[in-house]
Amino acid sequence: xxxxxxxxxxxxxxxxxxxxxxxxxxxxxxxxxxxxxxxxxxxxxxxxxxxxxxxxxxxxxxxxxxxxxxxxxxxxxxxxxxxxxxxxxxxxxxxxxxxxxxxxxxxxxxxxxxxxxxxxxxxxxxxxxxxxxxxxxxxxxxxxxxxxxxxxxxxxxxxxxxxxxxxxxxxxxxxxxxxxxxxxxxxxxxxxxxxxxxxxxxxxxxxxxxxxxxxxxxxxxxxxxxxxxxxxxxxxxxxxxxxxxxxxxxxxxxxxxxxxxxxxxxxxxxxxxxxxxxxxxxxxxxxxxxxxxxxxxxxxxxxxxxxxxxxxxxxxxxxxxxxxxxxxxxxxxxxxxxxxxxxxxxxxxxxxxxxxxxxxxxxxxxxxxxxxxxxxxxxxxxxxxxxxxxxxxxxxxxxxxxxxxxxxxxxxxxxxxxxxxxxxxxxxxxxxxxx
Amino acid sequence: xxxxxxxxxxxxxxxxxxxxxxxxxxxxxxxxxxxxxxxxxxxxxxxxxxxxxxxxxxxxxxxxxxxxxxxxxxxxxxxxxxxxxxxxxxxxxxxxxxxxxxxxxxxxxxxxxxxxxxxxxxxxxxxxxxxxxxxxxxxxxxxxxxxxxxxxxxxxxxxxxxxxxxxxxxxxxxxxxxxxxxxxxxxxxxxxxxxxxxxxxxxxxxxxxxxxxxxxxxxxxxxxxxxxxxxxxxxxxxxxxxxxxxxxxxxxxxxxxxx
Numbered sequence: 001x002x003x004x005x006x007x008x009x010x011x012x013x014x015x016x017x018x019x020x021x022x023x024x025x026x027x028x029x030x031x032x033x034x035x036x037x038x039x040x041x042x043x044x045x046x047x048x049x050x051x052x053x054x055x056x057x058x059x060x061x062x063x064x065x066x067x068x069x070x071x072x073x074x075x076x077x078x079x080x081x082x083x084x085x086x087x088x089x090x091x092x093x094x095x096x097x098x099x100x101x102x103x104x105x106x107x108x109x110x111x112x113x114x115x116x117x118x119x120x121x122x123x124x125x126x127x128x129x130x131x132x133x134x135x136x137x138x139x140x141x142x143x144x145x146x147x148x149x150x151x152x153x154x155x156x157x158x159x160x161x162x163x164x165x166x167x168x169x170x171x172x173x174x175x176x177x178x179x180x181x182x183x184x185x186x187x188x189x190x191x192x193x194x195x196x197x198x199x200x201x202x203x204x205x206x207x208x209x210x211x212x213x214x215x216x217x218x219x220x221x222x223x224x225x226x227x228x229x230x231x232x233x234x235x236x237x238x239x240x241x242x243x244x245x246x247x248x249x250x251x252x253x254x255x256x257x258x259x260x261x262x263x264x265x266x267x268x269x270x271x272x273x274x275x276x277x278x279x280x281x282x283x284x285x286x287x288x289x290x291x292x293x294x295x296x297x298x299x300x301x302x303x304x305x306x307x308x309x310x311x312x313x314x315x316x317x318x319x320x321x322x323x324x325x326x327x328x329x330x331x332x333x334x335x336x337x338x339x340x341x342x343x344x345x346x347x348x349x350x351x352x353x354x355x356x357x358x359x360x361x362x363x364x365x366x367x368x369x370x371x372x373x374x375x376x377x378x379x380x381x382x383x384x385x386x387x388x389x390x391x392x393x394x395x396x397x398x399x400x401x402x403x404x405x406x407x408x409x410x411x412x413x414x415x416x417x418x419x420x421x422x423x424x425x426x427x428x429x430x431x432x433x434x435x
Numbered sequence: 436x437x438x439x440x441x442x443x444x445x446x447x448x449x450x451x452x453x454x455x456x457x458x459x460x461x462x463x464x465x466x467x468x469x470x471x472x473x474x475x476x477x478x479x480x481x482x483x484x485x486x487x488x489x490x491x492x493x494x495x496x497x498x499x500x501x502x503x504x505x506x507x508x509x510x511x512x513x514x515x516x517x518x519x520x521x522x523x524x525x526x527x528x529x530x531x532x533x534x535x536x537x538x539x540x541x542x543x544x545x546x547x548x549x550x551x552x553x554x555x556x557x558x559x560x561x562x563x564x565x566x567x568x569x570x571x572x573x574x575x576x577x578x579x580x581x582x583x584x585x586x587x588x589x590x591x592x593x594x595x596x597x598x599x600x601x602x603x604x605x606x607x608x609x610x611x612x613x614x615x616x617x618x619x620x621x622x623x624x625x626x627x628x629x630x631x632x633x634x635x636x637x638x639x640x641x642x643x644x645x646x647x648x649x650x651x652x653x654x655x656x657x658x659x660x661x662x663x664x665x666x667x668x669x670x671x672x673x674x675x676x677x678x679x680x681x682x683x684x685x686x687x688x689x690x691x692x693x694x
Binding site: 125127149151152154155156176177178180182183185190191193194195197198200201202203238413414415416421 | 470478479573609611613
């Protein structure tokens, strides 16, 4: 049966690849960026206006789906990268692209070191590359400093990459169930060869990782994956501290026929600033799941699901350190069976994304209505691309279905039955099987 | 499936009878990049040593408890063990050390399994410390071993992958050495040997460039009883010797990072 499903996916997926829409909030709350397909949309929250991006890096603009976006820790830099093999680094004060790096392969993850000195990106073959940005932002740097490969996961797709809060480690997650914690040496241009630990426990691809910490305390790693779990790690020692099965919780919420597709992969996770909460986006779940994260007892526990309307299934989450808003976005890079070239996304905001929303007052977090969104229509128009998304909800739903198939195809190992493998072998002309 | 039948006929046979290689013929090369369809332990905690070393883990005790210092651990890994010649040689040289062979080709792994069982049956009390597992060690080394668990790793006569575009299939590379360094203890020794000069230079230069390995002086390697086995114990090594071929060794020690 599984075989049939895989084959079906292969046929219906065809050549089209879908990339999820992404959202990233400036750490200090100055701006928000949404990436969908090759489009990068930025809204300046301080000036309350859409940002027009400029580019004097001499490189081209994104021409294919953006797969990864990231702000630096202090928000001064922003990086975007994707299927067009371009890594673009932006200065966020002027939103001017200061550097365009060409990768040999498609880029699947990007990160900026905490001090803004290095930009690292990972390609679809599992190699992690590093480029030096230079103090002043690139102008004085020689332009010939090419990216150097610093380490790699052996032929696996890197799904997520983050620097630890103290800047000592770089964490990378891949489709082969692994999370690797690598020490960042003083001179990383010579390679990062010392592995601190592997965090092993996921039983399917790892889709997202995020560091979280108590203020001034030790930090921990959170991860989500295709096995419908969110896990908490002592990443220094590679120890699994707790696992939260989100499948059971989602199963109670969805109608029975919806859980049968068995595809409740964790799409994204986002911890609060103080580390007490984790927001989880799950494929097929219309809403955001909140988990309580007790870093003293080292426990993850289910808190509640903030539900949204039926067709809204977020693909990406982000929050900033300063404001207690959780930004969520839904969308995909291509539109199947659609004549319009408009790439629509849907953006929703969950306010009061902070410590224990259930305690204290009776306030339960709910999603803001469009009319309640800060900066209102201006922000929605800039980041969604259109205002009357409501009409297009069906389209979005079909996009999401296609996205799910596409992600599944990319990250999940294909399972062939013994028979089918035998049959494939028979077709090989270098192997003769006796009749 | 004809070959499968053959394997049964040649393998399981009489107690203590060595399996015959002719029934376990396999293609000489295997693609390490392809997705694997055999079971892989999720983490080293899941490696069931009682299956591999029943004499060391009598039934009833169940799985080895981790963190218990008294529980023996695998200390040597022969990556790409082929028909298992080196394991058999090392087994009697280090009778109290657990060692494992890792091989990607399933039929070859079957052969080694049968060979070890036959050796144990005909030499009671011997060969209980060696075993073999079918796996892709280029992808799954950290799934089998904890940090600093191994004291010796062997890479004997690996696939040369001559074409430049296939160099990333080589079992020694800067990237993979990071993982080997991770599973090896400081002071542990990595042994490589090949009859292909180009590959020998490649392996040596990777190890020389890697900050976590240093070359072992020649006098020291000459005194190491293991070194002699590199070229004499394995089937590949014997073949090279028969044909009067040259071999190229690179033997390095795992060191801690100097910065």
